[in-house]
Amino acid sequence: xxxxxxxxxxxxxxxxxxxxxxxxxxxxxxxxxxxxxxxxxxxxxxxxxxxxxxxxxxxxxxxxxxxxxxxxxxxxxxxxxxxxxxxxxxxxxxxxxxxxxxxxxxxxxxxxxxxxxxxxxxxxxxxxxxxxxxxxxxxxxxxxxxxxxxxxxxxxxxxxxxxxxxxxxxxxxxxxxxxxxxxxxxxxxxxxxxxxxxxxxxxxxxxxxxxxxxxxxxxxxxxxxxxxxxxxxxxxxxxxxxxxxxxxxxxxxxxxxxxxxxxxxxxxxxxxxxxxxxxxxxxxxxxxxxxxxxxxxxxxxxxxxxxxxxxxxxxxxxxxxxxxxxxxxxxxxxxxxxxxxxxxxxxxxxxxxxxxxxxxxxxxxxxxxxxxxxxxxxxxxxxxxxxxxxxxxxxxxxxxxxxxxxxxxxxxxxxxxxxxxxxxxxxxxxxxxxxxxxxxxxxxxxxxxxxxxxxxxxxxxxxxxxxxxxxxxxxxxxxxxxxxxxxxxxxxxxxxxxxxxxxxxxxxxxxxxxxxxxxxxxxxxxxxxxxxxxxxxxxxxxxxxxxxxxxxxxxxxxxxxxxxxxxxxxxxxxxxxxxxxxxxxxxxxxxxxxxxxxxxxxxxxxxxxxxxxxxxxxxxxxxxxxxx
Numbered sequence: 001x002x003x004x005x006x007x008x009x010x011x012x013x014x015x016x017x018x019x020x021x022x023x024x025x026x027x028x029x030x031x032x033x034x035x036x037x038x039x040x041x042x043x044x045x046x047x048x049x050x051x052x053x054x055x056x057x058x059x060x061x062x063x064x065x066x067x068x069x070x071x072x073x074x075x076x077x078x079x080x081x082x083x084x085x086x087x088x089x090x091x092x093x094x095x096x097x098x099x100x101x102x103x104x105x106x107x108x109x110x111x112x113x114x115x116x117x118x119x120x121x122x123x124x125x126x127x128x129x130x131x132x133x134x135x136x137x138x139x140x141x142x143x144x145x146x147x148x149x150x151x152x153x154x155x156x157x158x159x160x161x162x163x164x165x166x167x168x169x170x171x172x173x174x175x176x177x178x179x180x181x182x183x184x185x186x187x188x189x190x191x192x193x194x195x196x197x198x199x200x201x202x203x204x205x206x207x208x209x210x211x212x213x214x215x216x217x218x219x220x221x222x223x224x225x226x227x228x229x230x231x232x233x234x235x236x237x238x239x240x241x242x243x244x245x246x247x248x249x250x251x252x253x254x255x256x257x258x259x260x261x262x263x264x265x266x267x268x269x270x271x272x273x274x275x276x277x278x279x280x281x282x283x284x285x286x287x288x289x290x291x292x293x294x295x296x297x298x299x300x301x302x303x304x305x306x307x308x309x310x311x312x313x314x315x316x317x318x319x320x321x322x323x324x325x326x327x328x329x330x331x332x333x334x335x336x337x338x339x340x341x342x343x344x345x346x347x348x349x350x351x352x353x354x355x356x357x358x359x360x361x362x363x364x365x366x367x368x369x370x371x372x373x374x375x376x377x378x379x380x381x382x383x384x385x386x387x388x389x390x391x392x393x394x395x396x397x398x399x400x401x402x403x404x405x406x407x408x409x410x411x412x413x414x415x416x417x418x419x420x421x422x423x424x425x426x427x428x429x430x431x432x433x434x435x436x437x438x439x440x441x442x443x444x445x446x447x448x449x450x451x452x453x454x455x456x457x458x459x460x461x462x463x464x465x466x467x468x469x470x471x472x473x474x475x476x477x478x479x480x481x482x483x484x485x486x487x488x489x490x491x492x493x494x495x496x497x498x499x500x501x502x503x504x505x506x507x508x509x510x511x512x513x514x515x516x517x518x519x520x521x522x523x524x525x526x527x528x529x530x531x532x533x534x535x536x537x538x539x540x541x542x543x544x545x546x547x548x549x550x551x552x553x554x555x556x557x558x559x560x561x562x563x564x565x566x567x568x569x570x571x572x573x574x575x576x577x578x579x580x581x582x583x584x585x586x587x588x589x590x591x592x593x594x595x596x597x598x599x600x601x602x603x604x605x606x607x608x609x610x611x612x613x614x615x616x617x618x619x620x621x622x623x624x625x626x627x628x
Contacts, residue, residue, distance in 0.1 A: 015152075016089035019097050024109050024146040026118040027259050028062070028158065033248060034121075035063035035168065041110070041119030053166045056136060059245070061236065061252065062121045067104030067143050068165030068175070073223075074207045075099050076577065077586045079190050081594050082203045086157055086227060087150040093204070101145070102204045102225040104164045109146050118146045122167040123231060126239030127337025128387055130371060136239060137337050138169025141177060144231065157227040159203070164223055176213045179578045182222035183586070184570050185348040189226060191565045191593035192345050197323040198316070199345040200228040205586075216625075220578065228344055230260045234384050235337030237391035246394065246411060253395060256341055257309050265289050267308035268315065270296035276433035278444075283437040295400045300423060302399030307427050310392050314385050314431045316343025318438035321381045326446035328354035328479040330374045332364040339384045352567045355620040356514075357472035357479040363567070365623035382435055389428035397424030450483045451534065452556045454541040463533055471530055475523050476515040477507050478615060480564050486534070487556035491549050494535045500528035510614050561596035562612050565589070568619035569611050 035057050038044040044052065044064035052065045078093040092098050100106035109118035122139035143164040149156040162185070163177030182205055189202035203225040211221030232252075240249045257264050268286040276283045290296065296303045303311075320343045324331070331338065332350035340346045352363035359375035367373070372380060389396065394412060397420035401407050412420055447465055448456035456465075472482060485506050494500050504527035505520075513523040542552045573589055576582040588603040592611065595601060601608055 016084065016087050016092075017151075018089055019092050019095065019101065019108065022086075022088060022148050023151070024118055024148050025156070026109075027147055027156070028144070029064075029119075029121050031255050031259060032061045032252065033059060035060040035124070038064050040064070041117075042115045044119065045110070045112070045115065049165075052168065054140075054170045054172070055168050057124050057138070057168050058243070059248070060124055061248065062123050063168045064119050065122050065143060065167045066107060066120050067161055069105055070103055070208050070211065070221075070223075072208070072210045073099070073103035073105070074209060075102065075204060076207050076222075076583065077186060077205045077590060079186075079202055079204070079590060079594065081190060081193070082201050082227070085150065085153070085155075085201070086148060086159075086203065087152065099206075102161070102223065103206045103208075104143070104161050104223060107145070120145050122169055123236070124169060124239065125233055125236040125337055126242060127233070127235035127335050128238065128384070129335040129337070130367075130369075133242070134335075134337075135242070136169065137171075137235060139167055139231075140170040140173050141165070141167070141175040142231075143167065155229065157201075157229060158231055159225065159227045160231060162224045162226055163208075163221060174213065176211060176221045177223065178213050178215055178219040179207055179222045180219060180574050181349070182224045183574050183577060184351070185224050185226070187565050187570060187573070187589060187593050188348050188351060190590065191596065192329065194594050194596050195323075195327055195561060197327065197329065197345060198320045198343055200226055200231075200340075200347075202226050228340075228342070228346070230256075230340070230342045230344075231346075232256065232260065232341040233337050233346070234339045234341065234388045234391075235335070236341070237388055238336050241391040247408075249391065250395060250408070253306055253309060253392060256313075257305070260342060261309075261312060264292040264305050264308075267305070267312045269308070270303045271430075271434065272297075276430060276437055278437040278440045280437070283434060284441045293403070299399075300419075301426050301430075302423060303427060304395075304399055304402045306392060306395035306398075306402060310389060310396060310427070311431055311434060313341055313343070313388065314435050315438050317381050317385060318435045319343065319442045320345060321378050322439045322442035323446060324377055325374070325443055326450065328357070328374065330354065330361065330363050330372070330377065332362065332367070332372055334372050334377065334380045334384065336384045336387050339381065350624045352622065353564050354479045355566060355615045356476045357469060357482075358476075358621065359469075359473065361621055363623055365625055378439055382432060385431070385435065386428060389424070389431065393424040393428075394420065396427045397421060399423055446559075449559045450556070452486065452538050452542070452552050460537065464530075464537060467530055467533070471526050474515050475508075475513055475518055475526065477509075480561065481614075482507055483560040484557075484562055487553055487560045489531075490546075490553070491535050491539060491544055492546070494531055497528060497532075500531045500535075501525070503531060504528050509617065511617060514617075558597055562599065563592040563596045563608075565593055566615055567622040567624075568615055571619070571622070 041064050101108055111117050120143045122143050124138045127134050127137050142160050142162045144158050144160040147156055147158045166175035186202045186205040189199055192199035193201055206223045208221035212218050213221045266288055268288055269290045271283050271286055273280055292305055330352050338347040350364040360370055360373050362370050362373040395402055398407055444456045501524040504524045513520050542548045576585050592601050
């Protein structure tokens, strides 16, 4: 038995089913067009594995392709939270079936003798990368095994192996992943979920010691078994539009509404306001339950079901990027092929959480123009969503004609084109206002909770939020640690200026103030002034009685993590696991990531405090590359 693979058990239910009894499905491949070169699983299975490599794939959304077999593998870690959420019984990770499945050595759903069952697949998509069209991309090293629905939560997940070998979408790459990037994805996927940020998930991490993968150096290979409600991206629609695949675009949009989302009636009805603003309850939480065929709004702004679908995708991504900003997570590569239709954080390359608050920071050392910096994430996500609006433009602009046979079979009549284009543009423009309203509402909700406020008044944003961010930037203070330290302060300890200046030093780095032109005295003065405003505002919501203040601190600690998997921690973790052959540390860090709001985790106390403490000065604002 391997002790370190059963990590992060705090609060995890022991219920679940065996891997063999887990109900499996293939809704994706059953409803969408397959690669014409290998139209059935049998066609792919009979083909030598080396012939399933890179090529142009047309008129399809996926290719049947099996993982490459590996000679030797070591299961390094399993997220027990992921096991619970999928519905797999604790202890199954010790079985050979589990280890073989997550290493890509066994297809549990395929009967080779009968040539029957669910067969693995890789998705076909394209994307805009750094603002330029990149044409066909696709799952170049990720292979989906099957889908499964948790019987308790009713949530369906698609299980996928990243680093499982070459596919038709690998281009010039080898289809492999390395331990370095795989550890990073394994930890951050579960960390984001624990913080309440929509994300793809990680089930397990497997090392392939004999797979020597060439990147900047020769590195050992690895496979992350990951899962998500959907792996569809904006780039999936981008590629269809670039090739003029009108029917498949419609087919995929219908699939998303009916099989990824809970159905057409789950989508938001049209917002009737002429001007969409965050202060409107209708904009923040529009009613649903609109029938499939209903067209809403005046003629020039007719919104059909495809417009409602587009707006749902917009709204989901607005909420997710708001959470990134509230917790200072930077994705690093927000291309359209890395933007989820379901609104998930997806495809983790050179990501990072901010150390010092620096809005211009990007974790991607190839992002010289700062396109994907922390500051730019909301606008870049909207840029990507405009591309999706263009992909769906015909369906959006068609209005009530979207189901007419002539439109479906032949396209847009020339005389109808101006009306269609104008309507599509109007819908996209209004969706932009909706994106902003949803983003600001969610961001303010999260920040208010992090500041210990029961609600955020209009004046709070300038007096508290903006002033705090300006202070953090000027004094070069740590973003997430500031909120956690606020959670530990009693209002009674901030009553006088002297007390506030003394408290201010808690937020400074060990070496003191590092902001240009700032000193310890100016830092104390500025932080003290802000703490005074914060103290007064918190007292409005909670009062100043000791019991109420204790309740406020408890509430703040539930939304302000003590542990964040910062880049320097992940670098140390990679070094210790890959180069020093340590194993238990991976389980300890995963346990902290799964339970980030705890005060301690029952592991190595000195290590825990170090990982939750001040970031070493020369390890702040680290950057890395996309190569993994």
